[in-house]
Amino acid sequence: MSIKVGDIVGRHSYQCDLLFRVTALSDDHQLAELAGEDMRLVADAPIVDLVVMDGDQQQERRKKIKEREKTSYRLFRQDYQLLRHKMEYTATGGYDKNQSYFRLPGKVLHIDGDPYYLSKCLELYKKLNVPVYGIHMKEEDMPEKVLPLLEEVSPDILVITGHDAYIRAKGGMQDLQAYRNSKHFVRTVRDVRKKYPYLDQLMIFAGACQSHFESLVRAGANFASSPGRVNIHALDPVYIVSKVSFTSFVDRINVWEVLRNTITGEDGIGGVETTGFLRTGMPIKSSEDDESKTINV
Known part of the structure; x- marks a missing residue:
C-alpha cells in the first residue's frame, strides 16, 4: 500500500x-x-x-490514550472543585449565602505550531471554561511574532508549544542545536522575559516533546518540557495553565499538584513555584447556574 x-x-x-x-x-x-x-x-x-x-488498529491505540485523558480531566475537575469551594468561602465571608460574587480567571494566549493540536487544546479550554486566545504559528516564526501578539492580547498566561524532538545524530542531550525546535522556544521565552521579567506577572509554559527543559527554565519559563526528554501529550499544556488560571492570585501553586494532573507526569513536564491569577469580585446579579459566575475577559 x-x-x-x-x-x-x-x-x-x-x-x-x-x-x-x-x-x-x-x-x-x-x-x-x-x-x-x-x-x-x-x-x-x-x-x-x-x-x-486501519480503523481497528487506530481505535485500539487511542483507547489507552483516551483513558489517560479521562483520568487527567477527572483530577483537574476535582482540584477545580476544591479551589472553587475555598474561593467561595473566602469571597462570601464564610459561606454567607447573601453575598454574591464573580470569578475572573487568568486569560491564556496559546500559540501552537500544529493546527490540529491547537484545535484539540481549544476544545478542552472551552470545556474547562478557561478564557483563551489561540493562534497557529510555525515554531521558527515565534521569536519574531510572539511579542506583538502579547501586546495585542494582554494575557496573564502564555503557552508556546508545537513540535520538537531530540536528534541524537546532531549532538548530545545538552546541546541545544541537537533539538528540532527547542532553540526557537528558548529564544522566544528569553525575548518575552526581557519585556515581562517577573515570573508572576506573566506565566509562561514552553516546549513540546523531548524539549530542552533546562534551557527553557533558564530562559524564564515557569513550566516547561521535557525533564526526562520524553514525549508529552498534546493536551498537557492545557492542564498546567488551567490550574494556574483558576488558582487565586494570593496562592502559590505546588508544582507536584500541577504535574499530577497531566497525562505525561514529571518526566514530561517540570516547573517552578508560580502564583495563580484568579480574582473574585462582587456583586453580581444572576439567576443562572453557578458557572455563569465565571466571567471570561
Missing part, C-alpha cells in the same frame, strides 16, 4: 507504539515527515518502515 500525506501510520521499528500523521513526503517518496496524533513529536522515517493503521 502506498503512503500518502494525511495517512495515519505507525513505525514498524517501534512496534507501532504511537500513531502519526504523514505531513510531508520527500521528492523521491523514500522518506516521510511525521507528526504524532496525540504526542507533540515530529519525526522522519523511511517509507518502508511505515505501516498504515
